[in-house]
Amino acid sequence: MMLWIKKIHKWASLLIGLQILIWLTSGLIFNVIDHKKARGNAYQQTAMAEQPTLVNKTLLPVRSVLKLYPATLELNQVNILSQPYYLLTQQQGLYHHFVNSYHIVNAITGELTLVDEPFAKAIAKATYNGPGDIRSVALITPPIADFLKHKNPSWQINFADDLDTSVYVEQGSGRLVGHSNSDKRFADFFFMLHFMDYGSAGSFNTIQMILFAFISLWLALSGLIWTLHMLRKGQYRLKKF
Amino acid sequence: MMGGIVNTATLTPLTNANRIAIVENNAIKTTLTKARVIRKKPLKLFNLSHKLHKWLMLFIGAQFVIWSVTGAYMVFFDIDYIHGDSLIINHQNKIKSENLAYSSPTLFQQFPRAKNLSVGMLVNREVYRFNIAKQAVIIDAQSGEQLSPLDKNTAITIAKHLYSGDGKVLNAELITSNPHFGLSARHLPVWQVDFDNFASPSLYISVSSGKVVSKRHQLWYLFDWMFRLHIMDYGDDEDVSNWLLFFIASLGFFAVFSGLVLTYFKVIKPKIISRRKSRDSAKKSRRDNSLSFGDKP
Numbered sequence A: 001m002m003l004w005i006k007k008i009h010k011w012a013s014l015l016i017g018l019q020i021l022i023w024l025t026s027g028l029i030f031n032v033i034d035h036k037k038a039r040g041n042a043y044q045q046t047a048m049a050e051q052p053t054l055v056n057k058t059l060l061p062v063r064s065v066l067k068l069y070p071a072t073l074e075l076n077q078v079n080i081l082s083q084p085y086y087l088l089t090q091q092q093g094l095y096h097h098f099v100n101s102y103h104i105v106n107a108i109t110g111e112l113t114l115v116d117e118p119f120a121k122a123i124a125k126a127t128y129n130g131p132g133d134i135r136s137v138a139l140i141t142p143p144i145a146d147f148l149k150h151k152n153p154s155w156q157i158n159f160a161d162d163l164d165t166s167v168y169v170e171q172g173s174g175r176l177v178g179h180s181n182s183d184k185r186f187a188d189f190f191f192m193l194h195f196m197d198y199g200s201a202g203s204f205n206t207i208q209m210i211l212f213a214f215i216s217l218w219l220a221l222s223g224l225i226w227t228l229h230m231l232r233k234g235q236y237r238l239k240k241f
Numbered sequence B: 001m002m003g004g005i006v007n008t009a010t011l012t013p014l015t016n017a018n019r020i021a022i023v024e025n026n027a028i029k030t031t032l033t034k035a036r037v038i039r040k041k042p043l044k045l046f047n048l049s050h051k052l053h054k055w056l057m058l059f060i061g062a063q064f065v066i067w068s069v070t071g072a073y074m075v076f077f078d079i080d081y082i083h084g085d086s087l088i089i090n091h092q093n094k095i096k097s098e099n100l101a102y103s104s105p106t107l108f109q110q111f112p113r114a115k116n117l118s119v120g121m122l123v124n125r126e127v128y129r130f131n132i133a134k135q136a137v138i139i140d141a142q143s144g145e146q147l148s149p150l151d152k153n154t155a156i157t158i159a160k161h162l163y164s165g166d167g168k169v170l171n172a173e174l175i176t177s178n179p180h181f182g183l184s185a186r187h188l189p190v191w192q193v194d195f196d197n198f199a200s201p202s203l204y205i206s207v208s209s210g211k212v213v214s215k216r217h218q219l220w221y222l223f224d225w226m227f228r229l230h231i232m233d234y235g236d237d238e239d240v241s242n243w244l245l246f247f248i249a250s251l252g253f254f255a256v257f258s259g260l261v262l263t264y265f266k267v268i269k270p271k272i273i274s275r276r277k278s279r280d281s282a283k284k285s286r287r288d289n290s291l292s293f294g295d296k297p
Helices: A002-032 A053-058 A062-068 A117-126 A182-194 A207-232 B002-076 B104-110 B152-162 B218-230 B243-295
Strands: A074-080 A083-091 A101-106 A134-140 A154-159 A166-170 A176-180 B114-122 B125-132 B135-140 B169-175 B190-195 B202-206 B212-216
Touching: A002 A182, A002 A207, A002 B243, A053 B104, A062 A074, A062 A083, A062 B114, A117 A134, A117 A154, A117 A166, A176 A182, A207 B002, B002 B218, B002 B243, B104 B114, B104 B125, B152 B169, B152 B190, B152 B202
Parallel strands: none
Antiparallel strands: A074 A083, A074 B114, A083 A101, A134 A154, A154 A166, A166 A176, B114 B125, B125 B135, B169 B190, B190 B202, B202 B212
């Protein structure tokens, strides 16, 4: 019986020993890093000034808008860069970051609005209070390396600053997905290692993770039995140490 | 004379033997010291690692068991399931614009301070949702009748409409203050509707918007405990940056590193040696084979 325990412990350690060291190291890094910095919001500000309610009188009646877009699940009055819009949800995910699809309609003129590059740049700039200027812009389809959980196409607006800040604006809704920067990417790298998310699934429920977790159960439990066995046999003696 | 000869004769083999013995002793000594010089380092590393691993794991090994059990729980169960996503039917009912008899300009006339207007469905009727100051309001889009705050029966109807399971409603309770730790205070007030199914699922329906603001089942609470144990947070704030974790994980690093050294000496090295031996013997036997082949022309 003990022979088998020892065999299991040795072979399990051979299979996943290095990953255990990676888990320990990345875990220690999560313990010591500044979590505020790791959020990537160093240069983020809340941009949206609240819309004065006086404007409500000038808005198009929602009924006429909905008549034009009959496949709408929900209509939301939103402000983008202090302008009133109706955001029409065409396909609704359980969360914002799940797959959704939208139309944006100008709430005063009724014009269908697309979040194109200049519009996305303006939205990004309004959320940014750092020292940099826009360096480059790209439209990214998921997976988005900085926001793996986000499943909707988004504009990536890169700023030239000391932290390499990137701002993500969802193409369909004009909503801010979030800011990312070198601090967040540093933490994300170790999350990738800790969760063994080598395929950028944005999840820790991957095959390799489940397999390694299963083997680590065997490693830890066989180690526990081995230690108890040594204790019972009196192999823990201080003068020997 | 004779005696002298005998003496020398008897002496010579003695001295020769002595000389040989001395030479042999030197040879043994040199081989011994050489062997010690070669083997000294790995043995020391092995012994040190063995002691480190054995003693460190006696004190912190229990945490490794906790890490592996809690970690396995967290990765075995799909996180979307833990979040309760599968408890909800994501209805895609479309708004029928002809049902909006009560128009939005009328609404703005009646509630001039209304903000964040939205049009959506509440089970099967069109409704307006908006905020006045921080208060959320729902209005029936056909009649203009105010529906919020929602009563118990409406909350149960909504919960049943959204719930994906087949269980009966056990209980519906209004929560207005002091939410338990699984429910954020910003969602209050809510109706908690409990269902009779595996892991005791509950849906939380906002009294003022009629939307599901939270969904929980027992495996979520268990997950939460697993996470706390995993990050060794025995306070209330779910803080990864605690000193206990730092201390144990730092020691753990040495325990694991020494374990890897043992793996090298106990598993990898013996394998390499036995493989080399078998390769050598295979070579030898191949040579023998080729010889025997050569013998048979």
